[in-house]
Amino acid sequence: MKRALPIVIVILAVTVVLIFLGLSTGRSAGTVGVAAGTALPGFSTNASTPEQAANNFLLDVQRRNWDRAFSNVERTSDSLNEETFIQEWVGSNGGLRSFSSLERFETRPLHATDSEAQMRVRLHWSTPVGPVEDVRDFRLAHRGDAWKIIWDDAPKPNVPAQIVPVNYLRWDLVTGTAGEEWGSHNVDAPNVRIVSMNAVDSAEGAVVMGEVVNEDTIPAFVNVNATLVNGSGSTIDDESSFDKILHVLLPKQVTPYRIDFPQVSLSKVKNVRMDVKATLVPASSDPVIGVMNQKLDKDAQGHSVLHGELLNESGQTVNIPHVIASFYDNNGKVVWVADGYVEHALLPQATESFAVEIPQSLAGKVQNFHVVVNQYSLQNS
Amino acid sequence: MSWSINTACKTLSTRGIPVAAFLCSAMLGIAQDAPLRLPSHAFAGQPVSIATSGSGSATFYLSGPSSSMKRDIQLGQNIDITAKDVQSAGRYVAIICSGECSSAGFFVAPAEPASLAFLVHPSRAPVGLNDVISGVAFPFDQFHNLVLTPTMIQFQLAAKGTTPNSRAVETHSGVAWFRTNSGKSAGPLQITVSLSDVNARRVVQQVASDPCNLRIKGQRTVKGIQVETEPVRDCSGNPVPDGTIVTFTAKNGDDVSFVDAPVKQDVARATLLAKGAVVVSAASGVATGNELRIGGKE
Numbered sequence: 001m002k003r004a005l006p007i008v009i010v011i012l013a014v015t016v017v018l019i020f021l022g023l024s025t026g027r028s029a030g031t032v033g034v035a036a037g038t039a040l041p042g043f044s045t046n047a048s049t050p051e052q053a054a055n056n057f058l059l060d061v062q063r064r065n066w067d068r069a070f071s072n073v074e075r076t077s078d079s080l081n082e083e084t085f086i087q088e089w090v091g092s093n094g095g096l097r098s099f100s101s102l103e104r105f106e107t108r109p110l111h112a113t114d115s116e117a118q119m120r121v122r123l124h125w126s127t128p129v130g131p132v133e134d135v136r137d138f139r140l141a142h143r144g145d146a147w148k149i150i151w152d153d154a155p156k157p158n159v160p161a162q163i164v165p166v167n168y169l170r171w172d173l174v175t176g177t178a179g180e181e182w183g184s185h186n187v188d189a190p191n192v193r194i195v196s197m198n199a200v201d202s203a204e205g206a207v208v209m210g211e212v213v214n215e216d217t218i219p220a221f222v223n224v225n226a227t228l229v230n231g232s233g234s235t236i237d238d239e240s241s242f243d244k245i246l247h248v249l250l251p252k253q254v255t256p257y258r259i260d261f262p263q264v265s266l267s268k269v270k271n272v273r274m275d276v277k278a279t280l281v282p283a284s285s286d287p288v289i290g291v292m293n294q295k296l297d298k299d300a301q302g303h304s305v306l307h308g309e310l311l312n313e314s315g316q317t318v319n320i321p322h323v324i325a326s327f328y329d330n331n332g333k334v335v336w337v338a339d340g341y342v343e344h345a346l347l348p349q350a351t352e353s354f355a356v357e358i359p360q361s362l363a364g365k366v367q368n369f370h371v372v373v374n375q376y377s378l379q380n381s
Numbered sequence: 382m383s384w385s386i387n388t389a390c391k392t393l394s395t396r397g398i399p400v401a402a403f404l405c406s407a408m409l410g411i412a413q414d415a416p417l418r419l420p421s422h423a424f425a426g427q428p429v430s431i432a433t434s435g436s437g438s439a440t441f442y443l444s445g446p447s448s449s450m451k452r453d454i455q456l457g458q459n460i461d462i463t464a465k466d467v468q469s470a471g472r473y474v475a476i477i478c479s480g481e482c483s484s485a486g487f488f489v490a491p492a493e494p495a496s497l498a499f500l501v502h503p504s505r506a507p508v509g510l511n512d513v514i515s516g517v518a519f520p521f522d523q524f525h526n527l528v529l530t531p532t533m534i535q536f537q538l539a540a541k542g543t544t545p546n547s548r549a550v551e552t553h554s555g556v557a558w559f560r561t562n563s564g565k566s567a568g569p570l571q572i573t574v575s576l577s578d579v580n581a582r583r584v585v586q587q588v589a590s591d592p593c594n595l596r597i598k599g600q601r602t603v604k605g606i607q608v609e610t611e612p613v614r615d616c617s618g619n620p621v622p623d624g625t626i627v628t629f630t631a632k633n634g635d636d637v638s639f640v641d642a643p644v645k646q647d648v649a650r651a652t653l654l655a656k657g658a659v660v661v662s663a664a665s666g667v668a669t670g671n672e673l674r675i676g677g678k679e
Contacts, residue, residue, distance in 0.1 A: 167645065168643065169623050169643060169645060171624070188502070188503045188504045188505060213666070215666070216505065217505060217589070217622040217624075217625070218505070218622075219624070250624050250626045250641075250643060251621075251622060251624050251625040251626060252591075252621075252625050252626045252627075252665050252666040253626040253641060254628075285624050285643035288640065288641070288642055288643070288651070290640035290651065290652065290653065291638065291639045291640070292638040292653065292654040292655065293636050293637075293638055293654065293655065293656075294636065294637045294638065294639070295635050295636050295637070296635065308637075308638075309654070311640075311652075311654055313640070313651070351654070369637075370639070371639060
């Protein structure tokens with residue numbers, strides 16, 4: 001016991017010294033706390049390089065330090081004010097961006113001279129529908145002793161005040177009263193059919209996809225399930241289409257579906273059992289969303305994408321549009337189904353651009369495509 | 382008419398009447414031919430009188446498909462079973478114990494049909510399909526016993542603007558059914574099933590089939606290209622239901638625009654934002670329409 005006491009005292013003394021050293025070092029390196037405003041990791045007040053300027057700017061955006069972020073941009077038009085700048089980053093009208101936060105970002109210089117530079121920024125947003133990646137190119141200009149982000153995004157046109165007559169259809173579901181005669185109020189479930197199915201291996205695993213049509217004269221709530229079966233007849237995995245399907249199908253409407261089986265190789269699969277379930281639901285044919293000016297193209301990174309514009313032909317704001325596209329080969333076979341959420345709300349009578357990516361290996365096979373739009377409106381939820 | 386008590390015990394056991402089954406089993410060794418005279422015909426909901434022979438007091442047990450009873454009786458007198466005690470059709474076992482037990486079984490038949498359970502499938506049927514509508518009827522008496530006696534049932538099918546079509550079908554094992562084609566015109570098809578003064582009615586909605594001969598017209602306006610279909614009908618001339626989706630497609634080289642527009646009052650309309658000279662087409666379900674070429678200058 002007498003020997004142990006000095007050892008304990010020494011350990012305590014060393015611990016106290018280490019804690020003190022640690023705190024002192026932390027303060028000087030700016031990694032503890034944010035009170036000073038200059039002690040942020042990666043942040044430097046003097047943006048002497050384009051990389052530093054872009055990093056500072058994005059850190060301010062990430063921390064919603066709007067005044068400072070806005071002071072670091074150079075506007076190309078007076079109509080671009082701080083309010084529209086903030087709306088661009090935090091979203092508005094209940095769009096997906098309103099529920100998102102900038103989790104992290106990566107910057108990469110594309111080219112730079114003494115007076116101007118271009119940076120490619122990969123923004124990683126965390127959203128209620130999962131992580132969303134956004135790639136943007138920033139133009140920077142050297143002004144005085146600092147670099148400024150050039151903000152030349154055209155402001156979104158204001159939606160004029162107007163009256164949009166809505167006379168679309170709605171289906172209500174009336175449940176028969178319990179006292180009625182047995183068998184007198186049976187309303188059959190909608191008749192839906194899987195019109196195509198294709199299973200492929202992708203980088204993430206097996207993918208089962210195809211299309212479903214509502215052959216009935218009433219709306220249907222549809223879900224597709226797939227079960228992978230191996231050679232011995234036992235189930236490998238079963239999954240549903242989850243959000244990669246247009247769940248509410250109006251009469252004669254066709255939707256793509258896609259079911260992902262992560263980390264499953266098709267080489268182990270002997271059979272795929274498909275099951276489509278349809279139930280009767282109240283539905284509305286409003287809003288009608290047109291998919292305009294679609295084109296298969298390469299984006300700035302060289303990826304094959306289908307891009308276009310959504311046009312809200314109704315008078316109701318669509319808060320979170322969700323695009324699902326099926327791609328066909330020259331035989332009309334579905335070779336890929338891709339989806340993407342549009343980050344900004346789709347205002348009445350307004351357009352919003354979208355893009356969905358096609359795997360490089362399939363891009364050459366795609367001859368045709370079809371896009372449907374799922375819509376989530378806060379006033380309906 | 383007498384019945385083996387062995388069989389009676391098995392019946393009681395399988396029908397989940399444990400007390401009666403226990404009694405029955407206990408008496409198995411002492412059962413003899415019953416001093417009972419049972420009615421030759423018994424019907425559900427009608428009183429039954431069982432004559433007994435001998436003298437002295439005895440205990441009477443009656444076990445049926447959904448009831449069992451016990452009563453002290455005097456041998457040589459009739460045992461009156463009330464209508465309420467024989468409401469369920471099926472085989473009953475009567476047991477009398479006076480020192481030793483005797484048993485006999487009798488069958489209670491369903492009463493006259495008092496109701497019809499009628500199922501029709503589907504609730505919606507596209508026009509012009511063969512054997513798409515089916516119906517099945519089950520006659521029941523007032524005590525919900527399935528009437529097994531072969532009985533003629535009338536099915537009558539009446540659609541608006543057509544002569545009602547009637548057919549008689551005899552029940553087999555308590556079931557009568559029919560199958561029929563859907564008509565050519567959309568609208569409600571009323572199906573009535575009747576048996577004497579008992580009847581039931583169901584309605585099948587005959588709905589338009591797939592669109593046929595889809596034709597579109599359109600013009601360029603300030604807002605874009607306004608396109609609309611001519612009234613969308615199936616191949617029998619029935620207007621397709623409102624809400625049916627028509628997909629309009631405008632192609633200008635590699636640029637493609639789509640709108641999924643619902644039919645309203647027989648016509649689907651949409652606005653397409655395509656620029657330049659475009660080819661507009663429409664499709665609904667399996668039907669495709671004509672192509673429309675709209676120049677860029679209009």
